[in-house]
Amino acid sequence: MMPKRVIVLCYRKIIGLNAVKAWDKMVFESSYLEFKMQAQNFSVGTEYTSYAELLHNLPGARRLNGMVTPSVTGYVQQLNGIMPDLLNNLGRRFLTFKKFKLEIINSDIIDMAKHQVAISFYSEPMVWHDTIGDFLLVSDHLPENQLPGENNKAITNLIQIQPYLNISSLQYLN
Template identity: 70%
Template sequence: MQKRVIVLCYRKVIDNRSVKQWDKLVFDSTYLEFKMQAQNFSQGTAYTSYAELMRNVANARRLTGMVTPSATGYIQQLGSIMPDILNNVGRRFLTFSRFQFEIINSDINDKDKHQVAVNFYSAPLIWHDTIDSYLLISDHLPENQPSAEGDAISTNLMQLQPYVNISSLQYLD
């Protein structure tokens, strides 16, 4: 039987309606940094929104990269464990190996319009089965491979939820 190795992506959207403390810290930090960095592109123009800057100002696409460091410290605090994603017994278990920060919307003059996303990409996982709306998965690590004797491996049962996507799939023999 072919082994299916997947990478999951969880897209965490953060805006002024976010209620968790970590989310609020990321929101405030990234808005302040956006406001400071966007001034470099908006000086002498009437453009104040992220969308206007992207459409009308050369090199404004660099803003995301300039704002990313303001979120990086908070992301490191997670200890490589994805926020909000729980297994069937209510434990955070899914590790991420990389992330991508994204500005969805913002405005220099209106904090309420600020909206960002952090896309968390899991380490490779073995996808064993789908049971109703649950994925049965395990870490794709050498110590988590069944031996010739048929040793059991540790698994997690995870319910599919909004903003979780299988971002890559690989079949191995």
């Protein structure tokens, strides 16, 4: 018998000036305002305005990621633990998450157009049963996902392999 493969998926959602969806726009604006406020603590008395300049020249500027994160936490909570954008083969959102991480990709205190962030969402552990073409066949890694009286049959989902979706961890269980 083949060992059970338990995986965690990571979806990296990039949000910038051209965001179209309302949620994305709110995250963009909120994270930019917070970046602008927090970055000023590092840039006072310097000519540095961009995130890259701050990182390159000022110790501790990497902390800005963590300092900006609270500005998006409320918006992430609005997702109710369901990853945005990713759909199963039936067109339904199904991937759950508990953990996320905000990353500032680029920004500038005086130019909002340069602001870009990524939010990485980490799925709950799930069983990876097979790969079918460019789809992963997965099921929840929870005993309650098994159908009652069905001899270990599980409710499954097919999810297409796509840009910004990654298997972030893999564990083999006997």
